[in-house]
Structures are given as structure tokens and as C-alpha cells.
Amino acid sequence: MPILDELKAAIAKRLPELDVVIGWGKGFDALHHTPVFITSEADLDKLVLGPLSVQNLATYLTRYPKTKKIGVVVKGCDSRSVVQLLQEKLINRENVVVFGFPCEGVVDLEKVKRAFEDQGMEAARVSEASFQGDRCTLTSGGKAGSLPMADLWADKCNRCQYHDAVISDEFVGQRLERKAEDAYADVAAFEAKPLAERQAFWQEQMSRCIRCYACRNACPLCVCRDQCIAQTREPNWVSQRTGVEEKFMFQMIHASHLAGRCTECGECERACPVGIPILLLKRKNNKEILELFDYRAGIDPEAKPPLLAFKVEEEKINERGW
Amino acid sequence: MTTMMNPYLPEIATVLEVIQETPNIKTFRVVLNNKDRMAKFKYEPGQVGQLSVFGVGEATFVINSPPTRMEYLQFSVMLTGEVTSMLHTLSPGDQVGVRAPLGNWFPYESMKGKNIVFVGGGIGMAPLRTLLLFMLDNRKDYKNISLLYGARSPEDMAFKYDLPDWSTRKDMTTVLTIDREAPGWEHKVGLIPNVLLEMNPSPKKTVAITCGPPIMIKFTLQALKKLGFEDDQIVTTLEKRMKCGVGICGRCNIGTKYVCVDGPVFTYAQLKELPNEL
Amino acid sequence: MSAKYLAQGDLSAWLGALAQGRRVLVPVRENGAVVFRPYGPGTKPVLTRQADSPPKESVFPSTERLMEFSYSKDAENLGKVALDIKETVNAPATVVFGGRPCDARGFTVFDRVYDTKTIRDPYYAERRASTLFVTLACDTPETTCFCNSVGSSPVDADGSDVLLTPVDGGWLVEAVSERGKALLDAPALKDATAAAQDQAKAAKEAAEAAMPPAWDAAPAAAKLLEKFDDMGFWDDVSAKCISCGACTYLCPTCYCFTVTDERSGMKGERIRTWDTCMSFQFTLEASGHNPRPTKAHRLKNRVGHKFSYYPDIHKGPIACCGCGRCIKLCPVSVDIREIVRLAMELPTATAGKP
Incomplete structure (x- = not known):
């Protein structure tokens, strides 16, 4: 069946x-x-x-x-x-x-869009699509094209x-x-870049942000939602100005609140209407969590998330060594 | 001056006097710093204004002094949020912004020659005060005027400085009530709708004007209906979160009506026509 | 003035000329998204598809400073603090190049609210006056396009100043407003041949014919009001909504905003920023009461405002330009076309007002 x-x-x-x-x-x-x-x-x-x-x-x-x-x-x-x-x-x-x-x-629909665009086809004008075996076939504007699924899977897959x-x-x-x-190769590769380059990257990416909070609301674990600090005036921690500083500040809050909780479903990034690669921020946190606590979120219902627990002596954190 | 002013730009005003009305209500009497504009300032009873504390923001309040008494503009502010908290820290001499007048007003022209029943609860007395004082200043235009004003307790009763006059005037009837017995209280005890039924005002050639907390309004409307008031004989004034105050920013609408420009004053008949989103 | 012709090879020459003394915003690709950015030498406009973000920022910036304020202490009496406020209207000369007819038409929805007989929003009005739209007519619709169902078309010139229509080797360039004519006085533009004009005419007809069949959205005005209290309907159609603001912020016609103060020491500014009726905070009152407490109430307001309240207030026009971004870019594919159609088709549950 x-x-x-x-x-x-x-x-x-x-x-x-x-x-x-x-x-x-x-x-x-x-x-x-x-x-x-x-x-x-x-x-x-x-x-x-x-x-x-x-x-x-x-x-x-x-x-x-x-x-x-x-x-x-x-x-x-x-x-x-x-x-x-x-x-x-x-x-x-x-x-x-x-x-x-x-x-x-x-599939990563962005990849689908771009790959077919390279064949002169607009995914936004699709009339038929099929996924058979390892090929994706698309009909758009009277033209048909086919691509290997290997090129289209979401990165997380x-x-x-x-x-x-x-x-x-x-x-x-x-x-x-x-x-x-x-092994978090993407994070490592990004971290290997000079600081100025990383800063410039986020400057450009975040300048596109329209602060729609689709990233926050698509996230299964970002549960404050209606009461989110990003929009409250009491307390007034994040300005409503739409400068890169404010947008990045929100992403820092978002990522911090998800440290050790994020299950990397990638919905934040997929939901973003202007293609900002914000999952990278959460993966950076998860990489640290994995190294420090040997922990991946959302695997064992009985496990205690490391940032929700307290140990007097952490194995990999030298708290009193100085 | 351009023909059309920037509708977002407040006038700077100075706080003349601050009155602690109740534990959580303060009244501010302000004058515009520009004497010429203050002298020419025109508004109608029931219109609202936006008070600004620059750096914190703006909030909407009714101008509760009547246009017949123009020494100052009076706003009464209940402590509820960010702007009101900051307003409550102000002292005489402090500078605020005022954007006024905004919105519509009580249809006092059409009330001429009629009996008037005011039913106010808590801070809801503020908009009624404007109209009441305005009518007292134009006393001959109106027939019997009666006021039912209720609060939870004697301490929660605002405008205490008005009460001796209102209670002793021969040309109006005043009934004060509190929810529960309190030592030294010599007036009525009971919920506003019940006391209203006791007062039993005749709906004949009468207009009822009511304002107060939502639950009080709800039961007061029921009482007025029981007394035989028609929907268009009942007038109330609404409160909504507002920002622009000029019908643009999009949050205070109930369906097609923007409370900031089409309101805040509505008859019950008009309210019933609106979609259900109060 | 007769129509002009712009050869593809002359595009950057014309853009360069337009950018003299002006800001020219063009759609460019950034990490997969197409957004409007200032044109500079080497900028490659993306003219093959609709931009993901509309050029809304050009006239209605996501942050606009309304005024600056400053407090100053009296040297004689430190308890006395004076307040000064300064209006800050800022309207740079701008050309929006390569938007689609729906993008430009979106501002006509703003106009009826921001610049009227009784109220003039100077920040908006000044920017509107200083911004011109050189619009590219569409040839093929996307799966989310429905401009022809909201009183428009893929070649609609309403709200635009110059209309470009694709023809062999370039575009036919037509001034479609008085102020658009001035933009046509450029060496990069040649007089259009009769053949090019014929081709453009045929292209426009083909574009209109390529649209999916139009449906009549006008009856929705009454139907949506009728369904106001039918919360079962609204709960159903909003079930998948995640209450983000992508639909409203990407909408060329959504014009709601909030006003907040930013203070740093003795001075600061009052700013206006985009706000969204899909947010719980939008209508939350200081008392804690919220007239639109659930996503169903809020989605009802978005759809109601566009297809009922606005047409009612302004006697006809729908506050939607049919660009389809709210469908295409919604993380969960909430489809406003479907909601409006269901509102018109489904019977209304009789729910009395409490």
C-alpha cells in the first residue's frame, strides 16, 4: 500500500x-x-x-x-x-x-526556482510538477524541464x-x-572567514529583513509569539527602528532563546520571504552546545536540555580554573 | 502657516496643575505655550486629544474641561500603561505635547430642549464632565439634567471638587453611588444599573449619555432599554488603542468606522450598526 | 508626446541618465530574493520576474522620522526643562524603475487615505510627489497573480508615470502621466517605429489574455460584513495562519503603521514604522483588553479591510492590487483569493451579537 x-x-x-x-x-x-x-x-x-x-x-x-x-x-x-x-x-x-x-x-523551493531559472523557466509560472525517483520534472510556460533531485533537496535533508x-x-x-x-561544516567554513567579511555578510543579509517575524512565528519552539520582546513597549528593549542593528539584535535574541532548544527544522529560514540564511545563527549555537554538552535537542523526551539544567561541575566548562 | 497642518506635530504645552483624583487617576491642567494658539483654540465637548511625553509616546484622552471654560485644557489620566505611567510623574511646569482636538463630539445641538440623564462610572465620568459643565454653562438650552455617578469606593471617585456644586445645585439632580458600603459614605450604595432603575428616569424627550467600564456600559444599556429608552436616545463614547488619531494608521477601526475620526461618540443605534468588535 | 523605444543595449545608459541627481531604485537579486536597491554603475536589474519585496519603501519607508525633539535645562533654574520639537519631512527625488503595474498601483490605495480633502500626511505626500514610477508591463502571469480580479490588469498604467512594454530587442516606452513625459527626454530613447507600437499593442493584449479568468470581487464587500460574527468561518480560514506579518509588509497596498518615541539622553525622535494588523500587539490596549484577540479576528480585519471596509469607504476601489505576494511568500500559503471566494460562496452561520 x-x-x-x-x-x-x-x-x-x-x-x-x-x-x-x-x-x-x-x-x-x-x-x-x-x-x-x-x-x-x-x-x-x-x-x-x-x-x-x-x-x-x-x-x-x-x-x-x-x-x-x-x-x-x-x-x-x-x-x-x-x-x-x-x-x-x-x-x-x-x-x-x-x-x-x-x-x-x-525540496528547497529556492533551489528549485533557481535551477529551473537557469533552464529559462520560471517556477512561479509552473503548471505541472512531478517528483519521480530521483528526478523533478516541471512544466512552465509551455516548456518542460527535468532536474536531478540531488540538486534540489533542502540542505537540512x-x-x-x-x-x-x-x-x-x-x-x-x-x-x-x-x-x-x-559535522557543522557550514558553520566552520563561515567561522573561518575574517571578522570583517562575516560582519559585511550579515550587514547585507539583514538589510533586506522586513521584520515580518515569519522566522519567529514559523518556529515551533519560539513560543512567546504574541508577547515577544521584539514588539512590546513594556519592556522596551528593541526599538521599532528598522536599522540593521535592530534587526540583528532581534535575530540574536531569537537565536539565544533557542540555544540548546533548536531542532534545526529550518523553518525560520524557509519562512523568510527575503531569503536571509538565519538558520546559520542557530546552527552556530547548536555546534557549541554539541561540543560543550554532547547534546542534540529534541531526540530524547526524557533528556534535560543542558541550558534548562544545572550541574555544579560541567565536564567541558572550566568554571573555576582561574 | 500652511493651509493644512502636519497632523502629527503636537503643540508644546505646559502643565499648570496636577490633581491626584483617586489612587490611580491624576488630572492635568495644561495650556499651550503659544498664547495666540491657546486663545484661538477651538473644540467641542467630547473631542479628544493626544498627550505626548516625548521619549515615551502619546496616548488619547478626552478634553474634560468644557470649551466654555478656556483657562486651561484638562485631561484625566488613569494609570494603565507606559505613557500613563510617565504622565503620572509630571509636575507643574513640565512640558508635554498636545494634539487636539481629534474626533467627533456629543451631539449637543440635537439635545437642546430635552431632558438629559448622565450615567458615568469611574474614569468614564471624564467625557461626561465636559458635556455636563458645557450644559450647565448653557443651562437654559436644556430641560432637566440629572447625573448618576458611580465608583467602586469613595476613594475611587474622581472630580471630588465638582461634587459639592453638582450635589447642591437646584438646576440639576445628582445621585452618587459606590459598589459597597464604606464608612462615612452618605450617598447611595449599589451598582450603577440598579441605582439607575431605582431613579427611574422617564425616557420621554430625554437623552441618556453614558460612559464607563465595558461591563458597566453593558448593564447600563440593558437598564436604559428596560426603562424604555430607544437606541437613538442613548449616547456613549468609545475608547480604542489609537496612534495617528486622524484615521490613517489602521488600528482603531470597527469595520468601516474609525473610532478616532468617526467617533469616539456614538449613539447606541449607531453602535448596533457596527460590527461586533469592541 | 509620441512613444519612444529603448533598445536593451541602451538600458544602462537610460538608467544612468535617470540617476543624475536622483535616487533610482531597481529590482536586484540578493541571495535568491529580488528586492529594490539604489541603482549604481554595474547594477544589474532583474526584469524577468516580479520582485519579492515591492517598492513600498520608496514612498512609505519602513522607518520614517516624523520629528526630532530635545529637552534643554534652564541654566538659571535646573528644575525647569524646555522642550523643542522639529518637523522632519524628507522626500528625496526618486525614480522606481522596473516595478510591475501592481507595484505602482498600490500607492493609489494609499493616496485615498494619506492625501485627502481633510487630511494631508506631509511625509507621504511629499515623497509621493517626488517619486516617479517607470513600470514594466507584465507578459506572463505567475500562479499567484490576480490583478484582473481586483479592477486592474497586467498592463495597467494607473499609478505609473512611464510604462515599458517588451517588444523585439527592447521596450516600447510610453509616458502615462504628465510628469512621466519629462523622463522621456533622454538620448538613450529613440522614436518608436509604427511596428514597435503595433508589437507593444499586441503584447499588451496577449498579456491580458494570458491571465487566469477574472472573478468579480465586488460582492465580497457585503458578504464579508455579513460574515463578521461568523467566527467559525474565520477560525477555519485562519487555521493555518501563523500570525506573522509577511503578507502585510510585502503588500503594496497595506499602509498601517505605528508611532514610537526613541530617546537618548536629552534628545530623540518620534518615528513611524510599518505595523501589521496580523500582530496581537497592534490593537492591544493598555488595560489588557484586545478587540482582535485571535488570529481569526486579525485575518478577518486584513481581508475585511481590503475587500469590504475600504471599498465601502472609498466607494468602490478594492485595497488589493492582486500582486499575489501575500500568497506566494506566505510561509504556509494562506490564499486570500480562496478566503474571499469562500466568503462569497459559503452560507453564513447566523450568529447573533452578544
Whole structure:
């Protein structure tokens, strides 16, 4: 049975006990999926699954009262957000039903756009798209083109260590049990650049920011949202000026609040409408966390996130050595 | 001076006097520094102004002194947020910004020759004070004037300096009430809507003007309906978060109506026409 | 003035000429996103697709200083502090080059609010007067384009000063406003041949024909008001919304703002910055009460304002230019077309006012 049908069956089975199940459905064009909210068996027809199922649906979990019974379909990376939310007691385990599946990866739509642009095709004018095996075929403006999926996977998928959800109540399909390496080579490469170059890079990137806070609101773990310090006047810590300083200040706050919590789903970066590579900031933090605490967020529901715990003697932090 | 002024630019004004009305309400009497503009300053009862503390921001308050008494402009400020906290630190001589007048006003022309019932609760007495004093200064234009003013406790009653006059004047009836018994209180005890029903004003050729906290307004409207008031005989004034004050910035609208320019004064009949987003 | 012709090879010559004594904003690519940036020698404008950010900043900057203020202590009496404020209107001469018809038309929605018989916002009005739009007509729609459903078209000149239409080897250049004519007096522009004019005419017709079928958005005005209290409807259509402000900040017609003070020591400034009705903080009152407490209330305001309140107040025009950015760039693909259509099609649940 195709995985999608198995998924529908699994959801149908659990639906009676749930208020809603969040999955993906067809979006506004052939290159977009969009979150769908399933409350009846009839809604199951809306479900789709594939390389366009980019959104991390775990971000909706904290938008419901903790008492609601929510089902959520997760990719491997999304499942880590669920675990982290459980670790922080932001959701109730008994009120969340997790539907996992073996995730081959999702595309980076920016890469799709650029790769097809190089073939003289506009992804924004797509009429048909298909993902068969290792090829992506697109029809746009009467022209058809094909590209290897290898060129289109999101960066996070190329380094993915968790194709199969790390937590699930219903898992459909065969586990992939694949694991790529992730030694934070991108962060290391960036860090190797001279300070002036790094500064200039962020100056240019952040100057594009429109302060829409899509990065914050797409993040499954950025849970202050309505009360975010970025927009409050009491306290008034971040000015409403839209200079690079203020924008970068917000990103620093955002990244700091996610240190040791960020599960690297990359939604912040994907949600950014002007293509600012802000996941890099969070990966820098995670690299440090991994080195210091040998910890990756959102893997073990029972683990204590290192920055939410206290040890008198940290193994790798020399606190009293001077 | 250009024909159309910069609508965002406040006039600088000086605080003349600060009155501690209640534990959390202070009244500020201010005059515009530009004497000529102060002399020519025109507004109508019920219109609001934006008070600025530069460096903190602006907030909206009704001008609660009547245009018939132009020695100063009076604003009463309840301590609630960032700007009001800063306003509460001001002393006489301090400089503020004033953008006024903004918004519409009480339709006092159409109230001429009618009986007037004021029902005010807490800080909601501020807009009523403007109109009440204005009517007292034009007393012959109106028939019977009665006032029901309530607060939680005697300490929470603002405008205490007005009360002796209002309570003893022969040309108006004043009823004061507090929510619960308090030592030394010689007036009514009871919630405003209940006391209003007790007062039993006739709706005949009468206009009721009410302002107060949302819950009080809700039950006062019910009481007025019970007494036989029609929707267009009831007038109230709304509060919303405002920024520009001139119908542009987009936050104070209820559907198509902008409280800062189409309001803050609405009849109950008009309110019922608005979408439900108070 | 008759139409002109600009050869592709003469584009930078004309841009260079326009940039004499002016700021010229052109769409350029930055890390995958196309945004408007000042033109300089070597700048390569991206004219093949709609920019991700519209040129809204040109007339309505994301931060605008409204005034400066300063406090000064009286040397004789230190308790006495004087206050001075200074108006700071700033309107640099600007040409926005290479925007699309929807981008320029967005400002016509601002005009009805910012510069009227009763109110004139000098910051906006001055910038509007000092900014000209050289607009590129569209040839092929994107999947999110719907300008023809909101009273416009891919070749609409409304709000623009000069219209460029692609023809063989370059563009037909037409002045479409009085002030646009002055821009055509440039050596880089040649008189257009009759053939080029015919080609442009055909290109415009083809562009209009390429649009998806138009739907009539006018009935939405009444339908959206009718659905005001139907919170079930709004909860459903807003379910996937994550309450960010991408849709409003990327919208050429969204004009809401906030005003805040910035003080440093004895002086500071009062600034106006973009604000978004999708934010909880937008309508939050000091008392803690919020008339639009949920994302459903806020999405209702965004859609309602564009398709109902604004057309009602201004007798017709819809406050949406159909550019589709709010759909295309929404992280979760909230589709305003779908919401408006559902509002018109679905029956309204009868919910009484409490």
C-alpha cells in the first residue's frame, strides 16, 4: 500500500479520539503544499505527502489549548520539535498523537526556482510538477524541464540523521534507517572567514529583513509569539527602528532563546520571504552546545536540555580554573 | 502657516496643575505655550486629544474641561500603561505635547430642549464632565439634567471638587453611588444599573449619555432599554488603542468606522450598526 | 508626446541618465530574493520576474522620522526643562524603475487615505510627489497573480508615470502621466517605429489574455460584513495562519503603521514604522483588553479591510492590487483569493451579537 494510503488509514483509525489532525494538502500551485486541518473522514481526501511537504506542522501544537487532542503528521526533523516541546512540557503527551513516516526529504523551493531559472523557466509560472525517483520534472510556460533531485533537496535533508520520526504513535511505511554526517561544516567554513567579511555578510543579509517575524512565528519552539520582546513597549528593549542593528539584535535574541532548544527544522529560514540564511545563527549555537554538552535537542523526551539544567561541575566548562 | 497642518506635530504645552483624583487617576491642567494658539483654540465637548511625553509616546484622552471654560485644557489620566505611567510623574511646569482636538463630539445641538440623564462610572465620568459643565454653562438650552455617578469606593471617585456644586445645585439632580458600603459614605450604595432603575428616569424627550467600564456600559444599556429608552436616545463614547488619531494608521477601526475620526461618540443605534468588535 | 523605444543595449545608459541627481531604485537579486536597491554603475536589474519585496519603501519607508525633539535645562533654574520639537519631512527625488503595474498601483490605495480633502500626511505626500514610477508591463502571469480580479490588469498604467512594454530587442516606452513625459527626454530613447507600437499593442493584449479568468470581487464587500460574527468561518480560514506579518509588509497596498518615541539622553525622535494588523500587539490596549484577540479576528480585519471596509469607504476601489505576494511568500500559503471566494460562496452561520 502506498505510504499516503497507509497514512490516511492510520489517521482514520485515530480520528475519533482527536479534535483535529494536522497534515499537508495541495497548495495554490503545483509546487506548493499547505497545512490542512482534518476533522472528519471526508477531509482525508485532502491529504498529500511528498517533497513539497515542507512546513513543520509541530509549530501549530502550541497554538491550541493544551487540553485539545491534536494529531500531527511529522517528518523526521519535525518530530524532534515535538520531542523538544514535550521536554519543555509545552504540550501534554497524552493529548498529542504523532503520525510518522519515512521521510526521503523535502525540496528547497529556492533551489528549485533557481535551477529551473537557469533552464529559462520560471517556477512561479509552473503548471505541472512531478517528483519521480530521483528526478523533478516541471512544466512552465509551455516548456518542460527535468532536474536531478540531488540538486534540489533542502540542505537540512542532505545532512539528515533522522529520516524516520524519532517519536511516533503511528508509524507508516518502512523505516529508512539512513543517517548522514553532520559535522557543522557550514558553520566552520563561515567561522573561518575574517571578522570583517562575516560582519559585511550579515550587514547585507539583514538589510533586506522586513521584520515580518515569519522566522519567529514559523518556529515551533519560539513560543512567546504574541508577547515577544521584539514588539512590546513594556519592556522596551528593541526599538521599532528598522536599522540593521535592530534587526540583528532581534535575530540574536531569537537565536539565544533557542540555544540548546533548536531542532534545526529550518523553518525560520524557509519562512523568510527575503531569503536571509538565519538558520546559520542557530546552527552556530547548536555546534557549541554539541561540543560543550554532547547534546542534540529534541531526540530524547526524557533528556534535560543542558541550558534548562544545572550541574555544579560541567565536564567541558572550566568554571573555576582561574 | 500652511493651509493644512502636519497632523502629527503636537503643540508644546505646559502643565499648570496636577490633581491626584483617586489612587490611580491624576488630572492635568495644561495650556499651550503659544498664547495666540491657546486663545484661538477651538473644540467641542467630547473631542479628544493626544498627550505626548516625548521619549515615551502619546496616548488619547478626552478634553474634560468644557470649551466654555478656556483657562486651561484638562485631561484625566488613569494609570494603565507606559505613557500613563510617565504622565503620572509630571509636575507643574513640565512640558508635554498636545494634539487636539481629534474626533467627533456629543451631539449637543440635537439635545437642546430635552431632558438629559448622565450615567458615568469611574474614569468614564471624564467625557461626561465636559458635556455636563458645557450644559450647565448653557443651562437654559436644556430641560432637566440629572447625573448618576458611580465608583467602586469613595476613594475611587474622581472630580471630588465638582461634587459639592453638582450635589447642591437646584438646576440639576445628582445621585452618587459606590459598589459597597464604606464608612462615612452618605450617598447611595449599589451598582450603577440598579441605582439607575431605582431613579427611574422617564425616557420621554430625554437623552441618556453614558460612559464607563465595558461591563458597566453593558448593564447600563440593558437598564436604559428596560426603562424604555430607544437606541437613538442613548449616547456613549468609545475608547480604542489609537496612534495617528486622524484615521490613517489602521488600528482603531470597527469595520468601516474609525473610532478616532468617526467617533469616539456614538449613539447606541449607531453602535448596533457596527460590527461586533469592541 | 509620441512613444519612444529603448533598445536593451541602451538600458544602462537610460538608467544612468535617470540617476543624475536622483535616487533610482531597481529590482536586484540578493541571495535568491529580488528586492529594490539604489541603482549604481554595474547594477544589474532583474526584469524577468516580479520582485519579492515591492517598492513600498520608496514612498512609505519602513522607518520614517516624523520629528526630532530635545529637552534643554534652564541654566538659571535646573528644575525647569524646555522642550523643542522639529518637523522632519524628507522626500528625496526618486525614480522606481522596473516595478510591475501592481507595484505602482498600490500607492493609489494609499493616496485615498494619506492625501485627502481633510487630511494631508506631509511625509507621504511629499515623497509621493517626488517619486516617479517607470513600470514594466507584465507578459506572463505567475500562479499567484490576480490583478484582473481586483479592477486592474497586467498592463495597467494607473499609478505609473512611464510604462515599458517588451517588444523585439527592447521596450516600447510610453509616458502615462504628465510628469512621466519629462523622463522621456533622454538620448538613450529613440522614436518608436509604427511596428514597435503595433508589437507593444499586441503584447499588451496577449498579456491580458494570458491571465487566469477574472472573478468579480465586488460582492465580497457585503458578504464579508455579513460574515463578521461568523467566527467559525474565520477560525477555519485562519487555521493555518501563523500570525506573522509577511503578507502585510510585502503588500503594496497595506499602509498601517505605528508611532514610537526613541530617546537618548536629552534628545530623540518620534518615528513611524510599518505595523501589521496580523500582530496581537497592534490593537492591544493598555488595560489588557484586545478587540482582535485571535488570529481569526486579525485575518478577518486584513481581508475585511481590503475587500469590504475600504471599498465601502472609498466607494468602490478594492485595497488589493492582486500582486499575489501575500500568497506566494506566505510561509504556509494562506490564499486570500480562496478566503474571499469562500466568503462569497459559503452560507453564513447566523450568529447573533452578544
